[in-house]
Amino acid sequence: MGLSRSRNCPGKRTTLCCAAALLLLAALFPSELRAADITLSSKTYLLYYKRDLPGSSTQQFAPLYEYLSADAGQLGGTPFSFHFYGWGRQDLQDATGSGKTSGELGSAYLQYLHPTGNGEMRLGRFFLTEGAAFEIMDGIFLKARTPVGLGLSVFGGVPAEATITSTKTGDSIYGGRVFFAKPGFTELGVSYLIEKGKFQGEDRKEIGGDLWLRPFGPVELIGRATYNDATRALAYQRYLLRLAPASGVDLSVGYEAYKYKDYFQTTLNPAFQFPTIDNTDRVRTVFAVLDWEVVKSVTATLGAKSIKHDTAAVGDATRGELGVKYVYNNNRDAAGVSAATVSADKDRNAYQEYRGYATYSPAKWRFALDALTQQYKQAISGVKNAYHVVGSAGYRLFEVLRLSGDLTYTKSPQFDKDYAGLVRASLFFGSGTGGKK
């Protein structure tokens, strides 16, 4: 299990953020805080597993997790909504992290969606993807589009990421995006992002470009690129050409490239810094995926990916994959098999992978089985094969409550033999219609 860290008061900031959002909510809807559309979801997980560590006695772990999410829409009959998501852990036996408790506030924000023109505001803690931004932040986001298709979005606040908030100085993030959209034909955007912090001696400064273009029929080009204004170089680019020549066919080919020293300049994770990696390297990837609905409910997937490095130390690799998925029981169940092979210049990067899974949901029951194996060309820690099998059974006790349990078996270079158990209680309450949220 992961480690929990408590540095430099993210909890205090989180509390402030929540308090501000809730106070604002109460101020806006003082005596009649009523929501026409409420969904509430609680998922409780109890895991159990053991670890035999070299030179140590056997440790037993039983972490209890609670994941809570709530969405309240149309507050007071207005286009305002409030969204919440967070989780917490309490270890019932040995500590799984640096302490016996941990948790995270993922989201807590007030949102305004204007009925026309896609005007939007978010205030609080939220997950934002907008141009160059891919952040969880405490702050504000505003977006609007004019009738001629020109639009603007701006955001500002404090990054919520645990690592970044551990830095003593520089804790703000802001930026925006200017875009033009013509319905059904194109959307073009240019964005800018600044994050104050010690990113290998520099602030994070990125200029982003994004494109969606459908020049004719079922042909679509989508892509994005990021220019690192701190290192003054194109850091990352990714483009995808999608074609749907028939209703059951989705073919896409793409290209991705990034330079380590420019793309990873903003990292605070030693895994992306020298000497763990050679930051003079560059990766160029070409990939393709074909989805073909052979007959109704049966889809075949064929994929390929070629990865090339500028430096010879890592070597190049090519992955090929083939899979078939069958959907049945009114889209409630699926079964699939897949196989993949990775051939590489270096044996240590080459492997084969096979997977099979199936679910079965008669009435109130649900069963699932998933098996995965990897066969490495070069042994890892003296082991060439890895196996992972998960069996699951669940029962819907009431319309809003479902209980299920999983048993997992793993044999791999890390585990001689590992069994883990999980009990899951899912509670869902929804007063409105719509998607699954």
Added chain:
Amino acid sequence: MMRRACQGIVFGAVFTALIAGCSAISQSPSVPPRHPEELAGWTQVDCRECHSDISTGALKPYASFRHSTAFVRHHGLYARQGQNLCQSCHGPSFCQGCHARKEELKPDTRMGDRPDLALPHRGDYIVQHQLDGRMDPGSCFRCHGNKNDARCRACHR
């Protein structure tokens, strides 16, 4: 912190008025905050079953959002041009189940009963990431470059 919060609230109020002003002129309806009808099943999503036109909110054909393998693998390209259409079916808990800042439970552990989903890091990924990370570290960087890296730091110090 307080000064920044006050500035943000004032700025937000001004900009919200501006948004309402600009958008009120537009006749195109926004994406509804929630899909207006219940969706049957959950293993395969294809907007084309009901929609053949262009989403007035995302301004792209619904066909673009068919959850094919290509879409699932590259959904981030679409999401970076707007999250509204995603949000009408998916709440923050769905996105942040994977895109978290401090996640401890792997998505496939939480959803062991959903093998049909394309979830990252299946199997013993502590082992497998050594190969994937060497070959294509950019695929790790997007989520673990400067966030959600507690588990990385247990070994990468």
